[in-house]
Amino acid sequence: MKGFAMLSINKVGWIEKEKPVAGPYDAIVRPLAVSPCTSDIHTVFEGALGDRHDMLLGHEAVGVIDEVGSEVKDFKVGDRVIVPAITPDWRSLEVQAGFPQHSGGMLAGWKFSNFKDGVFAEYFHVNDADMNLALMPDDMSLESAVMITDMMTTGFHGAELANIQMGSSVVVIGIGAVGLMAIAGAKLRGAGRIIAVGSRPICIEAANFYGATDIVNYKTGDIAKQIMALTKGKGVDRVIIAGGTPETLIQAVTIVKPGGVVSNVNYHGKGDFLPIPRLEWGCGMAHKTIVGGLCPGGRLRMEMLIDLVKYNRVDLSRLVTHVYHGFDKMEEALLTMKVKSKDLIKPVVII
Ligand code: NDP
Ligand code: ZN
Numbered sequence: 001m002k003g004f005a006m007l008s009i010n011k012v013g014w015i016e017k018e019k020p021v022a023g024p025y026d027a028i029v030r031p032l033a034v035s036p037c038t039s040d041i042h043t044v045f046e047g048a049l050g051d052r053h054d055m056l057l058g059h060e061a062v063g064v065i066d067e068v069g070s071e072v073k074d075f076k077v078g079d080r081v082i083v084p085a086i087t088p089d090w091r092s093l094e095v096q097a098g099f100p101q102h103s104g105g106m107l108a109g110w111k112f113s114n115f116k117d118g119v120f121a122e123y124f125h126v127n128d129a130d131m132n133l134a135l136m137p138d139d140m141s142l143e144s145a146v147m148i149t150d151m152m153t154t155g156f157h158g159a160e161l162a163n164i165q166m167g168s169s170v171v172v173i174g175i176g177a178v179g180l181m182a183i184a185g186a187k188l189r190g191a192g193r194i195i196a197v198g199s200r201p202i203c204i205e206a207a208n209f210y211g212a213t214d215i216v217n218y219k220t221g222d223i224a225k226q227i228m229a230l231t232k233g234k235g236v237d238r239v240i241i242a243g244g245t246p247e248t249l250i251q252a253v254t255i256v257k258p259g260g261v262v263s264n265v266n267y268h269g270k271g272d273f274l275p276i277p278r279l280e281w282g283c284g285m286a287h288k289t290i291v292g293g294l295c296p297g298g299r300l301r302m303e304m305l306i307d308l309v310k311y312n313r314v315d316l317s318r319l320v321t322h323v324y325h326g327f328d329k330m331e332e333a334l335l336t337m338k339v340k341s342k343d344l345i346k347p348v349v350i351i
């Protein structure tokens with residue numbers, strides 16, 4: 001079969017691979033729609049996972065089941081399914097400890113385009129199909145369905161990790177698709193003021209749509225200064241980091257109040273260390289929690305997010321700005337994500 005791969009750092013291309021085979025609990029899926037992720041860009045062009053050779057890219061897909069293993073009970077050939085970016089091994093001690101994302105080792109629940117080939121292929125393999133797939137509602141658009149697999153679960157996880165309370169003041173740093181979903185998640189959890197940090201007008205418009213009350217442009221001055229001025233020197237209860245650089249962590253710790261939470265879902269792809277500002281962190285005694293996490297995957301998570309869309313709590317259509325048609329458009333879509341033109345939030349390829 002054909003697939004679109006990372007050939008080495010900075011190099012991508014089409015390659016031939018063996019079609020994967022389903023083990024007893026697994027499924028083989030033929031993609032109907034895929035979307036490149038900013039993480040694919042970190043992987044290929046920043047070498048965030050080290051040098052990988054001939055690894056098929058992509059971890060955001062919805063598709064049709066082509067084959068199921070003998071022990072799969074709830075899905076059959078021909079079912080249209082949403083496939084989470086994170087597909088844990090549900091028989092693992094990490095799951096018993098409450099962290100399926102790390103089943104089998106740190107971050108090992110993230111298998112596509114990391115521990116195994118990704119979804120930019122004619123077919124891809126899904127481990128533990130009964131536990132990792134979710135049926136796609138018939139009336140859901142492919143564009144919206146594919147946004148659930150990673151963007152929605154990640155942004156919402158940012159809001160969950162931030163432990164937002166009714167009326168919490170929240171800053172969301174970065175308003176690409178992940179940050180926009182963090183805004184939507186913060187609003188659903190009852191945030192009061194939501195200050196969004198970005199620069200591109202298309203994202204600012206979407207941030208307002210999803211619930212931002214204030215906008216700060218990181219290109220027009222230090223965001224910590226701007227946010228301290230907006231909050232009359234008090235800072236905010238919660239900060240969600242969904243974009244930026246290591247310095248963003250300094251700004252986040254600076255603007256969060258004592259007792260507050262900095263929740264990071266940004267992928268820090270470079271350098272050996274991340275900075276924490278000593279004084280702003282109360283010399284270690286400010287009760288300012290810093291937490292970061294990989295998005296939850298698995299079937300139940302997908303089904304719960306599907307309900308939020310189905311019952312009109314969240315409208316995902318605003319995330320998708322570019323729609324390509326045809327398997328051969330994957331390269332163009334990926335490169336669009338690298339360049340991030342002024343009018344781009346997320347591209348989707350309909351196959
Ligand atoms: P985007 O690149 O679309 O968005 C990044 C956002 O950060 C943009 O709004 C950008 O603003 C803003 N930004 C860039 N530089 C700065 C800065 N110095 N200070 C403040 N804001 C800045 O990314 P995505 O939304 O697709 O993804 C966000 C991150 O989440 C990525 O690192 C991605 O890899 C990661 N991720 C993590 C997952 C997880 O499980 N934890 C899963 C999926 C993704 P502008 O565009 O206006 O310049
Ligand atoms: Zn991703």
